Amino acid sequence: LNRRLAGMGTTIFAEMSALATATGSINLGQGFPDTDGPEEVREAAVRALREGRGNQYPPGPGIPELRQAIAEHQQRFHGLSYDPDREVLVTAGATEAIAASLLALLEPGDEVIALEPFYDSYAACIAMADATRVPLTLRAPHFRPDLDELRSLITPRTRLLLINTPHNPTGTVLTAEELAGIAAVAVDHDLLVVADEVYEHLVFDATHHPIAALPGMRERTVTISSAAKTFSFTGWKVGWATATPELITAVRSAKQFLTYVSSGPFQYAVAEALALPDSYFETFRQDMRAKRDVLTAGLKEAGFQVYDTAGTYFITTDIRPLGETDGFAFCRALPERAGVVAIPNAVFYDHREAGAPFVRFAFCKRVEVLADATERLRKAFA
Numbered sequence: 001l002n003r004r005l006a007g008m009g010t011t012i013f014a015e016m017s018a019l020a021t022a023t024g025s026i027n028l029g030q031g032f033p034d035t036d037g038p039e040e041v042r043e044a045a046v047r048a049l050r051e052g053r054g055n056q057y058p059p060g061p062g063i064p065e066l067r068q069a070i071a072e073h074q075q076r077f078h079g080l081s082y083d084p085d086r087e088v089l090v091t092a093g094a095t096e097a098i099a100a101s102l103l104a105l106l107e108p109g110d111e112v113i114a115l116e117p118f119y120d121s122y123a124a125c126i127a128m129a130d131a132t133r134v135p136l137t138l139r140a141p142h143f144r145p146d147l148d149e150l151r152s153l154i155t156p157r158t159r160l161l162l163i164n165t166p167h168n169p170t171g172t173v174l175t176a177e178e179l180a181g182i183a184a185v186a187v188d189h190d191l192l193v194v195a196d197e198v199y200e201h202l203v204f205d206a207t208h209h210p211i212a213a214l215p216g217m218r219e220r221t222v223t224i225s226s227a228a229k230t231f232s233f234t235g236w237k238v239g240w241a242t243a244t245p246e247l248i249t250a251v252r253s254a255k256q257f258l259t260y261v262s263s264g265p266f267q268y269a270v271a272e273a274l275a276l277p278d279s280y281f282e283t284f285r286q287d288m289r290a291k292r293d294v295l296t297a298g299l300k301e302a303g304f305q306v307y308d309t310a311g312t313y314f315i316t317t318d319i320r321p322l323g324e325t326d327g328f329a330f331c332r333a334l335p336e337r338a339g340v341v342a343i344p345n346a347v348f349y350d351h352r353e354a355g356a357p358f359v360r361f362a363f364c365k366r367v368e369v370l371a372d373a374t375e376r377l378r379k380a381f382a
C-alpha cells in the first residue's frame, strides 16, 4: 500500500457490518435502509433490463433522461438551473463524484478544509489527490461550524472547502446564515466548494439550503447527491454532480478513468424516481422523522446522551453517561453486550481523541427493529 493510503485501513462500515453478520446483531452501524425503495422504481429498473436499455455502456456523462431528471430535480426543489447536457454528470454513487471532484480539482499540496467529523471517504480521497486535509471541527453539544475558526484556517495553500449538509454523522443541517458565512469565505479567498448533499431530502427540523444557490457560489461549487439515500437504493450506486461546464468537464476527466460509466439500467429507473411527485419526498421524510423519534427516545431511555438530529438518518450519542469513554472499544464490545452494532465517531476525526466518546446509530430501519434494538440496549445499560 502506498504512502497516500497507508493507515487508512478497512472502512469502518465494512468492518462493523461484518461484525453484525458474524454476531447476528441488529445493524445500526452502516447507513443503509432495511426497506427497499419504491416498487415502481424497481419495476422501472426491471423494464430497462428486459428491454435492453443500459445493458451496454451508457454514455459517459450519463443517459440523457437521467441528466434531464437531475436538472429538473435541482430546479423543482432548490430553484437551481443546470443545463443537462453541459452541467450534469452521472457517477457511480456520490462516492465516485467526491473522488473524481477531488482528484480533478486538487493539486498536490493543496489544502482542503472539511467539516470534522467527516465522512470517511473524504480523508482517503484527499490523500489520493496528495492534498492535505484541514479539519474545521464541529464541537458538541451543538456541532456547529465556527466561522472565525474557518477564517483562521485559511492559508495561501487553501484551495477547496468540502461541505456536507445535512451532516453525517452529527445530523447538523447548516443554516442559511452559516452557509452565507462559508460562502463569503469562499468568495473572499477564491476557493472551490464541493458540497456533499446526499441527505438533501432527509431534513426534519430544519431546511436544507444548497450552497450553490448563494450569490457568487454557482460558479465555484460542485454539488453532489445520490439516489442511495433519497430513494433507498444504496446498492445501485447512482450518484451525480452538478456544476458549471468547466467544473463538470474537469470532474468528468477524472471520472472517465475511474469507472468510465456504471449502473446502466438503474440510470433509467433513477430518472423515473427523480420525477416522483412531491408527496413521495414528503412521506419519506415523515417516515424517517418517526424513526428518528423512536430511536432518540429509546437511546435516551437506555442512558445515552443523545444529540439532536435535524437531518440525515444518523444520531450521534455520547457514551460518557454510561461510564464509558472510548467509542471504539464500546462499539467493538457492543454486539457481545447488547446484540447491536453502531459506529464509533472517532473514525471520522483527524484527531481521534476528539471523537472518542461519540457513537453513531442509524435509524433507517423498520420501527420494530429500532424498538428491538433499543430494548436490547436498555437491558444492557439502563
Ligand code: PMP
Pocket (backbone or CB within 6 Å): 031, 092, 093, 094, 095, 096, 119, 164, 168, 196, 198, 225, 226, 227, 228, 234, 237, 238, 239
Ligand atoms: N456522502 C455521505 C455524507 C454519505 O453519508 C454517503 C454514504 N452513503 C456518501 C457520500 C456515499 O453515497 P453513495 O452511496 O451514493 O456513494
Ligand code: GLN
Pocket (backbone or CB within 6 Å): 011, 013, 014, 029, 030, 031, 032, 168
Ligand atoms: N454512508 C453510509 C454511512 O455513513 C455508508 C457508506 C459506506 O458503507 N461506505 O454509514
